[in-house]
Amino acid sequence: MTATSAGGPRQWHRFSLTERIMRSAFYLMALIAIVWSLRSIEIIPEFLYDAPQQTFDLFARMWPIDWAWYPKVVHAALLETLHIATLGTVLAVLIASLVALLVARNITRSAVLNGIGRFILVATRSVHAVVWALFFVAVFGPGALAGTFAIAVHSIGFTGKFLSEAIEEVKSGPIEALTAAGAPPLAILLKGYWPQVKPAFLAIAMFRWDINVRESAVLGLVGGGGLGMALDTAMSNLYWDQAGLVLFVIFAIVIVVEIVTAWIRGRII
């Protein structure tokens, strides 16, 4: 921000010259990136004209929904999805807490360990849960076990990142007080850090669980168990009314989970 008060009328610019140059440079690069992407992307016009009709066709085939299929297959699949999501989240939170302690600069001083922790977080997060599922299906065979591990490993990235940020934002006052009183490290962790991190911890866990339910529903498409497998079966057989049922169930469970997390957040946080 600059304001010059030289002889003539006073000027005011919102950004300094360097800031303006940097901002313009950024806009320019973003523009170049977008233009490059637009030019290279293939859009086949015939498909575009066809789109409304295709969409209508799809929804027409989904209706009426095959409710009868629910008790036979979908219910069990739904429960399996929920188990995968919950177990995966619990496992992830446990491991992520350890990694977060490694990454948080106020707990682990060694830059090397910080770096290792950070790399673990970035790596687990960059690879999508579905890709992890591909891997774990190849290792464990298709089913919920692969799905659970896929969810768990993928979630470590996010949970760990947010947790480490929460740990780093802890106020140093109580920590100093405990250290001055001669408390052992574990006690400082439990009584100094934990109370401050707890609200964020619960919020992150809930948030991740919410997302994981959505993710778990999809893992089945590659063999990870749960609703995804039901969807895959229905689509392979071109039974769109069954597919519609699965989509509906996914929609319903996501809404329910949102309501539940909102309620828990209201009660606890």
Next chain:
Amino acid sequence: MGAAIGRNQDATDRSSDRSLRIEHLHKEYRAGEPVLRDVSLTVEGRGLTAIIGPSGTGKSTLVRCINRLVEPTSGEILFRGQDMVRLSGRELRAARRRIGMIFQEYNLVERLSVIENVLCGRLGYVPVWRAWLRRFPDADIERAFELLDAVGLGDLATQRADQLSGGQRQRVGIARALMQEPDLLLADEPTSSLDPKTSVEIMELIARRASASSIPALVNIHNVELARRYADRIIGMSKGSIVFDGPPQALEDSHLLAIYGGEGWLE
């Protein structure tokens, strides 16, 4: 000679333009519980009019009805030849920009700088793209700096608003209101969030600037001493109606009793 007559005409036009006439203003937030009962009031010429009265008596509602921040239930508010109550859309905005308002909690945009806040006063006059790119005309920027000098904040132009003290923020609020070159100045408890010394400074500033611009100021205030000291006219409200209207010298203890009720707070 023709020119002299013309100028006279101008003067009367301007003073009648700046008169505010409130007729039978009635406001109920909840049906059956009126906050303003049939309030009629005329404010003319220069000078500071202070509205006093206990909390909840409708002072704030009255002031906010004038620029329609609160919607009146019924009544007329005539300003510059238009009934504010009937206006909407562009006409309402055009009318609002001629009324500058100062708030109890300053209501500055915290993340913007002082000068950006002052320039908000021009938003009713400039096209939107200028606001977006922050490219206000040079004349506006110069005037903003002048106003900041006039309120004593000349070197704080580029500070972020949330780094200022309460008194400084209120000065920015005053500069913002004056930036609109208004025909009327409204202030809703401008000193309630400030310490006694700063309150005096702010009232001094409002009175002086309003007088310098020859515009009337309508100030809602709960500190009777400040009202007595700076107002040319005092209006006392009780339970939604006006119970006193006169110069500060005419304000007696009996009136204050009628307004505030209960002897406890009178020394």
Next chain:
Amino acid sequence: MSDTSLSARPQRLAFPPNWPARIGLTALALYVLYASTVVDITWARFLTGLEQGSRFLSRMFPPNTAADKLALLYTGMSESLQIAIIATAVGVLLSLPLGLAAARNLAPAPLAWASRGLIVAFRTFHPVIVAILFVKAVGFGALAGMLALVVASLGFLSKLIAEAVEEMSMKQVEAVRATGASFLAVVIMAVLPQVMARFIGFSAYQLDSNLRNSALVGLVGGGGIGATLFTAFQRFDYDFVLTIVLAIIGIVMVGEIVSGFMRRLFQ
């Protein structure tokens, strides 16, 4: 104080047990045990898995860098990158108006509820599922993938913007409105300054998310590296799988640097 009153007083605990928390934790632990059996997570399977896993990892190293594979990698990754860039740009641009329309303190109630409904619809389904639907509608290829990610971006960004707008201070908005500013000007000078910092953060996160998801939509026909990855798995080309995964991680890391830069520039 007599002895009887001391012993009669109930014991005061310095740290009373937190029953809801204890019950909650026990319930959780029991659930975990139960669910593990249902999902068939046994130690035996886990050990076999570890053995398998290590065999895999050895097959993955070293990553395949043959020329033809790298060419495949390059085409796939570029397409994924393009999908991510356009989806983020479109998503960021459209999410601002949609988010504002969904804010209950800014938009009229019917518009707010309709917008929220739209946002919920966008968020419910995983981008992969949305991609399947778009593939059916607009055919195989990058367009379907891009549209799926735009939907995902809108769902995420608009929700967060709406929440940020609902949490902002209305006082600042009120003051700018009182100057006679138009709706757009009020948004620019009073709303955006309050939410922009968080919006930039969300957008940076969304860029990151889209980079990850763009590698995925190819699995179901949405273009990009996903299809190549899936094929590699099916053909047991695990060393190529590793190459692809490393490339994805690399792009995401670069994306993080760009986001960090963007955040520092604009916040």
